[in-house]
Amino acid sequence: MKIAINHKSPIPLHIQAEELLRKMIKLPEFQDGKLLPNEIDLANQLAISRTTLRQALNKLVYEGLLIRKKGVGTKVADTQISSKSANWLSFSQEMQARGIPIKNFELHVSWIYPTEIIANFFNIKTDQKILKLERLRGKPEGPFVYFASYFHPRTGLTGDEDFKRPLYDILETDYNIIAELSKEEISAIAADKFIASKLETEPGSPILFRKRYVYDQAERPIEYNLGYYKADSFIYAVESRRG
Incomplete structure (x- = not known):
């Protein structure tokens, strides 16, 4: 070169x-x-x-x-994945934009009764079932993130969708729902036994925990997403511009 x-x-x-x-x-x-x-x-x-x-x-x-x-x-730096908050995308789109090959290690779909916290976010009752999507994802050599996503019944998702496709592409193309706004909370936690087993690490290991609240164009909630990242495999970068 x-x-x-x-x-x-x-x-x-x-x-x-x-x-x-x-x-x-x-x-x-x-x-x-x-x-x-x-x-x-x-x-x-x-x-x-x-x-x-x-x-x-x-x-x-x-x-x-x-x-x-x-x-x-x-x-x-070849050991860490980077995510930036500006112009947010689905995880698949984020990694594709960076040229990083991603493998799905697990994918589970279920209908569950929401906790009070999730029900309050969606402004629904706890006796109304919602779709839960769980995905364990990472590089071909091993997983580094576990996602649990919950969706408002308004989205129309049935659970039969091909969730190997980018999530927001499914919502927009198949259901005319455009994810317009994302609000996030990020914290550091210790891995419990469940998360440790998923991410192939030791209980108590540092985990980057990300909550993502996603809204449509009318600022109505459509997704409540929890992400658990191996701290030694992921960097979350935030870019801000004054003015």
């Missing part, structure tokens, strides 16, 4: 450097812990300042794609 940027392009140099880095980290020569060229050499090769290069590097470090260690260098 030719490592160069176009100084005559109207695209800012740090953006070009960022895109170049995104291509570089996919190359075999930078896998398995091998270091990227040091900042001075790479900046000289690209004929840009170290400040410009560092701006691009910082973006990829922030996204969890690179790891930088003082006195050692910069390498590709």
Whole structure:
């Protein structure tokens, strides 16, 4: 791969450097812990300042794609998955956008009576059954997240859908329900025996616990989602822009 940027392009140099880095980290020569060229050499090769290069590097470090260690260098982060809250998608769409192959290890559909908390969220009674979707998902080499999703009866889901398809695609394409708004709560918890067995870890291991409340275009609740992520396999990144 030719490592160069176009100084005559109207695209800012740090953006070009960022895109170049995104291509570089996919190359075999930078896998398995091998270091990227040091900042001075790479900046000289690209004929840009170290400040410009560092701006691009910082973006990829922030996204969890690179790891930088003082006195050692910069390498590709290959053990953790990154999720960003801006422009949220279904899990399948998130991972597809990042080029990460995902395997479904378990998929269970059932009709259950909601707890009081879930019933209150949906503004229904606890004696009205709702659809529950459980999925254990991860990379081909092992699971790293367990999801439990509960759906408002209004969605029309029957349980016979092909849930290997992206969830929000099913809702929009098959039921004309557009997931417009997501509100989330994120916390750290210790894995209980159930979650530990699902994620193939030890009870008491750190887990990133994410609650997601999903609403349609009229801001009516349609999904109550609980996600349990292995802390050593997942980074949750939040990007905010002032103004």
